[in-house]
Amino acid sequence: MRFKFSDVLLGVTLGCTSLAASAHFIVMYTPQTALLRASDVPFTMVFTHAFAGGPTMALEKPQRFYYSKKPAPGESSNEVDLMQYLEAVQWQTEDTHVSAWKANIPRSEMRSLGDYQVVLEPTPYLEAGEGLYIQQFTKVMVNVGGVPGNWAETLGLPAEIEALNKPYANWTGAVFRGIVLSDGVPVPYTQVEVEYLNHPLDLENNKFQAEAFINPPHPAFGAMVILTNELGEFSFVMPKAGWWGFAALTVGPETEYNGMPLSQDAILWVQATDFPK
Amino acid sequence: MSLFYTTAVLLVSTLLYSLPAAAHTPLFDCFDNGDGTITCEGGFSDGASATGVVIRIMDSQGKVMEQGELDAAGSITMKKPTAEFSVTFTAGTEHSITVLGDDII
Numbered sequence: 030m031r032f033k034f035s036d037v038l039l040g041v042t043l044g045c046t047s048l049a050a051s052a053h054f055i056v057m058y059t060p061q062t063a064l065l066r067a068s069d070v071p072f073t074m075v076f077t078h079a080f081a082g083g084p085t086m087a088l089e090k091p092q093r094f095y096y097s098k099k100p101a102p103g104e105s106s107n108e109v110d111l112m113q114y115l116e117a118v119q120w121q122t123e124d125t126h127v128s129a130w131k132a133n134i135p136r137s138e139m140r141s142l143g144d145y146q147v148v149l150e151p152t153p154y155l156e157a158g159e160g161l162y163i164q165q166f167t168k169v170m171v172n173v174g175g176v177p178g179n180w181a182e183t184l185g186l187p188a189e190i191e192a193l194n195k196p197y198a199n200w201t202g203a204v205f206r207g208i209v210l211s212d213g214v215p216v217p218y219t220q221v222e223v224e225y226l227n228h229p230l231d232l233e234n235n236k237f238q239a240e241a242f243i244n245p246p247h248p249a250f251g252a253m254v255i256l257t258n259e260l261g262e263f264s265f266v267m268p269k270a271g272w273w274g275f276a277a278l279t280v281g282p283e284t285e286y287n288g289m290p291l292s293q294d295a296i297l298w299v300q301a302t303d304f305p306k
Numbered sequence: 307m308s309l310f311y312t313t314a315v316l317l318v319s320t321l322l323y324s325l326p327a328a329a330h331t332p333l334f335d336c337f338d339n340g341d342g343t344i345t346c347e348g349g350f351s352d353g354a355s356a357t358g359v360v361i362r363i364m365d366s367q368g369k370v371m372e373q374g375e376l377d378a379a380g381s382i383t384m385k386k387p388t389a390e391f392s393v394t395f396t397a398g399t400e401h402s403i404t405v406l407g408d409d410i411i
Contacts, residue, residue: 066335101379102355140337142347142380175333176349176380
């Protein structure tokens with residue numbers, strides 16, 4: 030694969046402009062992504078700063094919420110709409126509450142063996158302080174029973190991270206690799222923010238727990254920034270079990286919404302698991 | 307002719323060698339449809355198709371009560387026995403998995 034100088038320049042430019050909306054993450058949380066057997070699969074979706082556990086922003090009703098699954102080896106993936114399972118909740122912050130979403134996907138919807146690419150396409154969020162809209166296309170992959178499916182497929186999202194490792198099967202210390210795509214085209218030399226979900230979710234009270242898993246030695250260890258290479262690829266070693274979020278900011282093709290700048294971002298959440306002792 | 311023969315032997319050897327070297331693990335589970343039937347699904351850890359794999363429902367004595375083959379989607383639906391039973395996925399002698407009827411929900 031070869032890139033023109035203009036492509037590289039575009040990537041660098043996008044990387045620079047992405048600074049404006051940095052550290053925003055749609056957290057799409059489910060307790061376990063590698064399921065031995067089919068079960069109900071609960072999701073919680075909160076628009077926040079993942080490492081810091083806040084500030085948390087309002088998440089309007091998503092435009093789309095669905096999964097993509099391959100019905101059989103060699104066949105094309107199908108989409109299954111999950112909007113009917115969305116339930117609005119109020120997420121507690123230090124001094125107020127904001128809208129967030131939960132969805133308990135029943136076992137009957139995710140019963141078959143294989144991969145489920147669960148996707149949230151949000152309504153753009155107006156970040157008034159920065160004078161722009163943010164739309165983060167967010168993916169989480171769940172596997173039932175170990176039969177692989179479409180985990181490596183791209184879904185044609187405007188902004189998307191293509192996984193080069195199964196996101197649900199990574200030991201702590203594993204290298205996770207991906208490709209940042211803008212409308213399906215790799216984006217070279219663009220920034221990818223990497224954040225650890227550092228505050229456990231209190232799902233009963235709809236809030237992040239105040240106590241963090243770790244205390245970083247320096248702010249740069251919170252919202253870490255890496256760059257894609259000339260092929261749009263990135264890699265990252267996950268040093269701790271839990272959830273790692275990868276966000277490529279301002280990579281989507283649409284740059285305006287309601288007459289204001291729009292940042293179309295790609296988010297992929299990856300679960301790291303400790304090697305058994 | 308000699309080159310052709312050598313190439314052919316190499317190709318066949320490679321194919322034969324690649325079969326046992328495929329490190330796939332059989333995977334299998336069954337679900338109770340709640341209508342007197344169960345659906346069983348099978349596959350392999352490397353994504354290989356399980357189409358045609360024989361599925362057998364057996365009673366507590368090991369007697370085959372019903373059998374069929376997984377379809378293109380790796381799935382089969384069969385009548386759920388009323389007595390104690392188990393379901394076995396058999397893909398060659400090395401690849402066999404049994405799910406007990408009581409574990410099918």
